[in-house]
Amino acid sequence: MTPRRKRILLVLGIVAGVAIAAGLGLRAFRSNVMFYFDPTQVAAGQVKTGQRFQLGGMVEVGSVKRQTGSLEINFVVTDFQHQLPVRYTGVLPDLFKENSGVVAHGRLDSSGTFVADEIVAKHDENYMPPAVKRSLQKGESRLGQGT
Amino acid sequence: MLPEIGEFAMILALFLAAAQAFFGIAGAWKGNARWMSAVAPAVAGQFVMLGLAFGCLIWSFVHNDFSVRMVAGHSNTALPIYYRVAAAWGNHEGSLLFWVFVLSTWTVAVAALSGSLPRTLYARVLGVLGFISTGFLLFSLATSNPFARLQPAPPDGVDLNPVLQDFGLTIHPPMLYVGYVGCSVAFAFAIAAMLEGKLDQTWARWTRPWTTVAWMFLTVGVALGSWWAYYELGWGGWWAWDPVENSILMPWLLCTALIHSLAVTDKRGLFKSWTLLLAIMTFSFCLLATFMVRSGVLVSVHSFASDPARGVFILAFLVLVIGGALSLYVWRAPLLRSNAGFDITSRESFLLFNNILLVIATAVVFGGTMAPFISDLLGLGTLSVGAPYFNPTFVLPIFPLLALVSIGVFSRWKRGGLGDSRRRVIGSFALAVAIGLGLILGIYGDRSLLGPIGVVLGAWIIIASLIDPVDRLRRGLSLSPAVLGMTMAHIGLGVLTLGVTTMEARMLARDIALHTGQQVKLGDYAFNFDSIKDIEGPNYSAKQATITVTRDGKLVNTLLPERRTYWVQQQSLAEASLGISWTRDLLVTMGEDLGNGAWSLRVQVRPLMRFVWLGAILMALGGLLSTIDKRYRKRVEATQAQAVPSPSQSQPA
Numbered sequence: 001m002t003p004r005r006k007r008i009l010l011v012l013g014i015v016a017g018v019a020i021a022a023g024l025g026l027r028a029f030r031s032n033v034m035f036y037f038d039p040t041q042v043a044a045g046q047v048k049t050g051q052r053f054q055l056g057g058m059v060e061v062g063s064v065k066r067q068t069g070s071l072e073i074n075f076v077v078t079d080f081q082h083q084l085p086v087r088y089t090g091v092l093p094d095l096f097k098e099n100s101g102v103v104a105h106g107r108l109d110s111s112g113t114f115v116a117d118e119i120v121a122k123h124d125e126n127y128m129p130p131a132v133k134r135s136l137q138k139g140e141s142r143l144g145q146g147t
Numbered sequence: 148m149l150p151e152i153g154e155f156a157m158i159l160a161l162f163l164a165a166a167q168a169f170f171g172i173a174g175a176w177k178g179n180a181r182w183m184s185a186v187a188p189a190v191a192g193q194f195v196m197l198g199l200a201f202g203c204l205i206w207s208f209v210h211n212d213f214s215v216r217m218v219a220g221h222s223n224t225a226l227p228i229y230y231r232v233a234a235a236w237g238n239h240e241g242s243l244l245f246w247v248f249v250l251s252t253w254t255v256a257v258a259a260l261s262g263s264l265p266r267t268l269y270a271r272v273l274g275v276l277g278f279i280s281t282g283f284l285l286f287s288l289a290t291s292n293p294f295a296r297l298q299p300a301p302p303d304g305v306d307l308n309p310v311l312q313d314f315g316l317t318i319h320p321p322m323l324y325v326g327y328v329g330c331s332v333a334f335a336f337a338i339a340a341m342l343e344g345k346l347d348q349t350w351a352r353w354t355r356p357w358t359t360v361a362w363m364f365l366t367v368g369v370a371l372g373s374w375w376a377y378y379e380l381g382w383g384g385w386w387a388w389d390p391v392e393n394s395i396l397m398p399w400l401l402c403t404a405l406i407h408s409l410a411v412t413d414k415r416g417l418f419k420s421w422t423l424l425l426a427i428m429t430f431s432f433c434l435l436a437t438f439m440v441r442s443g444v445l446v447s448v449h450s451f452a453s454d455p456a457r458g459v460f461i462l463a464f465l466v467l468v469i470g471g472a473l474s475l476y477v478w479r480a481p482l483l484r485s486n487a488g489f490d491i492t493s494r495e496s497f498l499l500f501n502n503i504l505l506v507i508a509t510a511v512v513f514g515g516t517m518a519p520f521i522s523d524l525l526g527l528g529t530l531s532v533g534a535p536y537f538n539p540t541f542v543l544p545i546f547p548l549l550a551l552v553s554i555g556v557f558s559r560w561k562r563g564g565l566g567d568s569r570r571r572v573i574g575s576f577a578l579a580v581a582i583g584l585g586l587i588l589g590i591y592g593d594r595s596l597l598g599p600i601g602v603v604l605g606a607w608i609i610i611a612s613l614i615d616p617v618d619r620l621r622r623g624l625s626l627s628p629a630v631l632g633m634t635m636a637h638i639g640l641g642v643l644t645l646g647v648t649t650m651e652a653r654m655l656a657r658d659i660a661l662h663t664g665q666q667v668k669l670g671d672y673a674f675n676f677d678s679i680k681d682i683e684g685p686n687y688s689a690k691q692a693t694i695t696v697t698r699d700g701k702l703v704n705t706l707l708p709e710r711r712t713y714w715v716q717q718q719s720l721a722e723a724s725l726g727i728s729w730t731r732d733l734l735v736t737m738g739e740d741l742g743n744g745a746w747s748l749r750v751q752v753r754p755l756m757r758f759v760w761l762g763a764i765l766m767a768l769g770g771l772l773s774t775i776d777k778r779y780r781k782r783v784e785a786t787q788a789q790a791v792p793s794p795s796q797s798q799p800a
């Protein structure tokens with residue numbers, strides 16, 4: 001092989017590699033991205049049945065109930081427009097509190113309860129997941145218009 | 148009074164930085180020796196001023212001066228003194244001041260050690276560093292003054308976030324910042340070389356140690372961040388592909404590519420314009436990371452709107468620095484063409500593939516990190532990208548890279564064909580596969596593909612890296628620190644690979660509700676919840692559980708996880724307890740009181756977790772070791788001998 005042909009081969013190899021990587025990357029991306037919805041969007045039926053998604057909002061005051069001695073916990077997520085009951089089994093992150101923001105990963109079950117398999121821990125107490133913040137702002141402005 | 152002195156010192160430092168930038172760049176451009184000679188004093192003056200300013204900030208924290216907004220917002224009288232000091236950089240404003248202080252320290256080091264460089268190159272490098280410093284100081288003073296006062300001063304502060312009250316996080320930001328800022332040195336050298344229109348091997352030899360040291364600090368910084376997330380956040384997550392973590396990983400990947408590309412430029416005079424581009428990109432990502440993490444851009448693109456001054460300034464500065472550097476690159480880099488050829492299986496090509504794969508990995512991470520913002524901006528819905536995307540796409544370029552490392556270490560400069568080493572490549576691979584199979588069949592029992600592949604790749608790198616150095620030693624030849632350092636860093640990579648893949652593939656975790664006296668089994672280990680008691684720390688009270696772990700009836704560890712409540716912010720925080728050995732980490736975290744004496748607990752067994760940290764430490768040490776190689780200093784003496792001898796140049800301090 002001449003050096004020229006080798007160089008062409010090298011460049012072709014690189015281009016092919018990058019193309020394959022980009023293709024696989026996009027595929028992985030499309031099938032692994034999780035969408036975020038707030039209770040209002042869920043109520044409006046924007047979530048496909050069986051779809052795994054992120055639910056965000058505030059933990060409603062007085063809604064946290066747990067079976068004594070069990071890891072199962074039930075609470076309600078609200079955006080001050082609509083509510084959605086959530087069930088989760090496991091250890092909660094440190095910053096999980098009533099009347100503070102929360103993001104849960106999971107699916108809706110047939111009864112309309114959101115079954116969470118993960119409650120996202122946040123890095124600090126001032127941090128509010130951006131989507132939650134926006135949902136709440138939307139909710140508040142809708143409330144504001146109402147009164 | 149001291150805060151005002153600090154602020155005044157910052158303003159003086161701003162003027163000195165501007166002078167340093169102007170006299171450095173304009174002086175070299177005009178060839179004005181008097182202007183250029185003004186650069187070094189400006190560097191020294193700026194360092195003194197920033198040291199004073201930073202000292203004032205720390206003093207305010209140590210002495211609880213709550214009339215300073217930063218102190219009131221991030222400290223408290225009950226906070227132990229070492230955390231009060233650390234709180235100085237545990238917030239946006241303070242960390243910016245710390246950033247410029249670190250930058251000026253690096254600048255002083257460059258100024259002191261590079262006296263033998265050509266006058267114009269020297270002035271330009273310092274000028275570029277001065278320009279960056281000017282930008283940061285302007286940003287700090289205009290939008291994020293750390294010394295802003297609070298009227299009236301509150302009697303006590305609102306405390307440092309309890310999650311940040313930890314040794315790992317005390318030193319994590321300084322390490323990262325030293326790394327980020329270190330990349331600015333490589334950047335400054337790149338810009339200066341383009342302004343000079345000349346990039347020779349001496350330049351690469353000069354830039355290499357600085358870049359390697361920066362890379363070492365980045366490595367330590369990334370590892371510390373991960374370590375902190377692992378044991379202080381307490382839930383065993385060591386890498387969550389969180390935007391904050393990604394923003395740190397990207398410059399690390401690029402910097403890794405850069406040190407390898409610099410090696411080619413140094414040894415063979417090739418990849419010149421590519422090296423320049425990498426130096427620019429690396430620093431751009433460092434800037435991006437600094438701003439992303441600290442400015443709240445990460446929390447939401449919409450925070451630009453909530454604090455428009457900061458957002459606009461950041462955008463303008465990024466556009467100016469990155470855009471300016473890239474324009475200069477487009478204009479000047481073609482002057483720096485190199486034409487030497489190399490064979491497709493030579494070391495040059497292996498390093499080229501290394502660079503391509505690392506850049507692809509960076510692109511993958513970048514795409515996943517930015518996608519939510521882009522989707523948000525375009526109104527396509529709010530989405531989140533997590534491990535299901537990052538894991539497979541990141542592994543895709545990284546696994547081939549790991550295999551290439553093992554072959555590449557045998558390759559030769561310029562010439563193709565691995566020659567006599569072909570047998571060693573095959574032999575080392577066969578041995579790695581044998582070890583992999585042995586471990587899988589003998590100890591672990593197969594569960595996924597990740598484990599076996601990881602073990603083989605990791606073991607192969609370690610074996611392959613050792614063959615040539617051991618061979619040299621056996622023949623009584625010496626090893627240079629550069630080779631030793633490289634070998635050590637590659638072994639570190641192998642160890643890291645072993646640790647990460649084995650741990651991810653074979654970890655066990657379980658959430659469970661336990662009463663005292665009850666037991667839970669996880670793998671070979673039995674966790675016994677013996678008792679619970681109240682304890683008190685300097686600024687918190689806590690419930691502490693005693694959990695004894697047994698294996699085959701024998702006691703292996705006693706773990707004492709805590710559930711703390713910090714008094715000031717009334718925040719509850721789990722403090723995990725670790726049982727450490729070389730083969731596995733045991734981790735217990737306390738959830739909450741479930742009533743009736745039951746507690747929710749998360750118990751985990753993570754095999755080879757220590758290898759993750761050991762790998763990172765070996766990589767960092769390898770980097771450090773390679774920079775002490777004599778060849779970097781020999782060239783200095785050689786260029787010194789050629790330079791016009793002057794008393795001030797003969798002894799670089």
